[in-house]
Amino acid sequence: MNRFTxxxxxxxxxxxxxxxxxxxxxxxxxxxxxxxxxxxRDxxxxDRNGEYDNRRNYRQxxxxxxxxxxxxxRDxxxxxxxxxxxxxxxxxxWRGRNDFRDYRGGRNDYxxxxxxxxxxxxxxxxxxxxxxxxYLPHSYRNYYVPDxxxxxxxxxxxxxxxxxxxxxxxxxxxxTGLIANVLSGVY
Numbered sequence: 001m002n003r004f005t006x007x008x009x010x011x012x013x014x015x016x017x018x019x020x021x022x023x024x025x026x027x028x029x030x031x032x033x034x035x036x037x038x039x040x041r042d043x044x045x046x047d048r049n050g051e052y053d054n055r056r057n058y059r060q061x062x063x064x065x066x067x068x069x070x071x072x073x074r075d076x077x078x079x080x081x082x083x084x085x086x087x088x089x090x091x092x093x094w095r096g097r098n099d100f101r102d103y104r105g106g107r108n109d110y111x112x113x114x115x116x117x118x119x120x121x122x123x124x125x126x127x128x129x130x131x132x133x134x135y136l137p138h139s140y141r142n143y144y145v146p147d148x149x150x151x152x153x154x155x156x157x158x159x160x161x162x163x164x165x166x167x168x169x170x171x172x173x174x175x176t177g178l179i180a181n182v183l184s185g186v187y
């Protein structure tokens with residue numbers, strides 16, 4: 001074979017092989033890119049799952065912390081209430097309590113309701129000894145006992161309320177003012 005023919009054949013082979021080599025390179029690049037994208041997708045998925053787990057754990061930890069905090073506060077309130085409770089044997093049990101900070105002893109023509117302060121009383125009711133079956137006047141029904149537990153009282157039944165009336169605490173029916181029970185001489 002002459003030189004010219006060899007060169008022509010070699011040129012044809014190279015001309016046919018070059019696009020195939022380029023196509024192989026492109027195919028390799030595409031596969032590399034596809035692999036890279038899949039790896040990135042997997043990494044993002046792993047990151048999302050990790051973030052989800054972290055958020056879930058964080059929420060669960062916060063929930064447990066709030067639950068613990070509420071339990072501690074509840075215990076503290078119980079202890080405080082136990083310390084602040086009405087003591088029938090101690091005449092000065094009310095001293096130092098916030099709701100009695102304005103209390104300066106009995107005053108003529110006035111009653112004192114803890115947390116409300118002094119309020120004027122009609123002369124006919126001053127010194128009144130309340131009893132079951134009587135009706136508490138409408139103008140004196142607004143001085144509710146905010147926390148019956150402080151006075152060793154059970155929660156009032158539905159439709160009833162504990163009310164301060166002089167030195168007494170009376171359990172009244174909300175609708176009528178009928179006195180159902182009397183706790184005398186509280187302070």
